[in-house]
Amino acid sequence: MASGVVILSNSLSFYQKRIVMSSRMQEKNGGASIPHVLSVAGSDSGAGAGIQADLKACAARGVYCSTVITSVTAQNTVGVQAVHAVPEDFVAQQLKSVLSDMQVDVVKTGMLPSVGVVKVLLQSLTEFSVRALVVDPVMVSTSGDVLAGPSILSTFREELLPMANIVTPNIKEASALLGGIRLETVADMRNAAELLHALGPRNVLVKGGDLPDSLDAVDIFFNGEHFYELRSSRIKTRNTHGTGCTLASCIAAELAKGSPMLTAVRVAKRYVETALEYSKDILIGNGIQGPFDHLLRLKSGSHSFHRKDAFNPSDLFLYAVTDSGMNKKWGRSTVDAVAAAIQGGATIVQLRDKDAGTKDFLETAKSCLAVCRSHGVPLLINDRVDVALASDADGVHVGQSDMPATVARTLLGPEKIIGVSCKTIEQAQQAWIGSADYIGCGGVYSTNTKANNPTIGLDGLKTVCSASKLPVVAIGGINASNAGTVMEMGVPNLKGVAIVSALFDRENVLAETKKLHALLMEASSSSSSSSSKIQ
Ligand SMILES: Nc1ncnc2c1ncn2[C@@H]1O[C@H](COP(=O)(O)OP(=O)(O)OP(=O)(O)O)[C@@H](O)[C@H]1O
Ligand SMILES: Cc1ncc(CO)c(N)n1
Ligand SMILES: [Mg+2]
The missing domain is CATH 3.20.20.70 (Aldolase class I)
Incomplete structure (x- = not known):
């Protein structure tokens, strides 16, 4: 047991009782179940990406989001200053706490810093069934800091991707998952999507936010049968930190609401585009890449925090x-x-x-x-x-x-x-x-x-x-x-x-x-x- 981690109750019967009790409670209360995403990801202290982005994206899309934190990063708009991995057994404990009690529709993964954490997650998914798994294979932050090292690659390829309903790598991640192939054009992205699909995920979205020399923001979606080139205008802004986490969370949120996969991806892309456009001039932090505003509320100049007092x-x-x-x-x-x-x-x-x-x-x-x-x-x-x-x-x-x-x-x-x-x-x-x-x-x-x-x-x-x-x-x-x-x-x-x-x-x-x-x-x-x- 890692130091500082106290498990309060570990008896299986406790959880089993809770499951029976909670389903009875739901019946008794007659409450409608609401769409629910569980985000298994790292914390970003700057709150532009990671768990914080996932919570905000789900809130913006009207979906409940629970969280399992895999790693705590000290991070801002300049870069990642430090990473503190959460002990694997404590990640397991969080998974159990959420999944044994709450009806989760979709699990979305972000930063999974070790092979052990991936294994713990896969074990939970065999114990508790969910409707879909969205895998954002986070590896390197835009600032170039490593969030999950190369040692993770084979476990991703062989064990996690085959379980995924969709995997959403950016260009660098797609390249790393495919052994370092060159990815510089939309044609390369199509090729990568096809190769990744062969590893087992039902759908692949290769994101082109970081595609060099591209006027549009182009993503390639492949469902094993058809390719879709999803284009949106490329918003001129420094505030793109966390677009990937947000996109994946929004896909998960739409799936939890019952959308088909392609619709979920399209809505998510439009949501990211809208949020970037809205937030293009906001200024948070002094680094190269700032966060954006998921709730479309913070634009300076016109909003309530600049307004005079409340009604008088x-x-x-x-x-x-x-x-x-x-x-x-x-x-x-x-x-x-x-x-x-x-x-x-x-x-x-x-x-x-x-x-x-x-x-x-x-x-x-x-x-x-x-x-x-x-x-x-x-x-x-x-x-x-x-x-x-x-x-x-x-x-x-x-x-x-x-x-x-x-x-x-x-x-x-x-x-x-x-x-x-x-x-x-x-x-x-x-x-x-x-x-x-x-x-x-x-x-x-x-x-x-x-x-x-x-x-x-x-x-x-x-x-x-x-x-x-x-x-x-x-x-x-x-x-x-x-x-x-x-x-x-x-x-x-x-x-x-x-x-x-x-x-x-x-x-x-x-x-x-x-x-x-x-x-x-x-x-x-x-x-x-x-x-x-x-x-
Ligand atoms: N400037 C932009 N304007 C419009 N859409 C963008 C822009 N930058 C990224 N996107 C879109 O945002 C989504 C995330 O793509 P991106 O390639 O940035 O992911 P990522 O690198 O994983 O993100 P992160 O910054 O979280 O690491 C994609 O749909 C992409 O097309
Ligand atoms: C914790 C965390 N997860 C994901 C990303 C990728 O944007 C990040 N920068 N930080
Ligand atoms: Mg990016």
């Missing part, structure tokens, strides 16, 4: 709702109108355009977002959750017949702002349950921006505000002559007014916004000094 209810104070028809009528673009409203004191902007095509709406949203971001003013999109997502706006405002807030929340995530139009206490309650951030309540006065929209009046507004658990913005026919009255009521939870025509159906948006801002400041200061009604 006081942002509802002067809420400008654009109307493309009105801005057109006065001969200005929506972006210019938004810029003027912000300059005049608007504290939040909602982009509302019932007529624009999706492409134009998205372009407008992006331009307005740039203006809003530069002033720290949140931008919401009316109705269109897809446009909010695509433009990375700060949130959406939905009506009662639009997408329910809970569904929008699932799509947009926990940080985006969601507002819901409500006329009644029940609707306000529902918005709160649906995890909205605020409600828009109205129409307070009659308006011609919304046909067939019954008004609820100041009394209706008061009723909803008093019962609401969310901050409220009043909407509907509010202008310079009545905004003061609305705010001076000092009803609980009322944080501001939303205005359409009185800002945008005017010649001078800047002057109108300034006027309303001043008026609201005065009304809210008099209501807070004259009563203790504000919470």
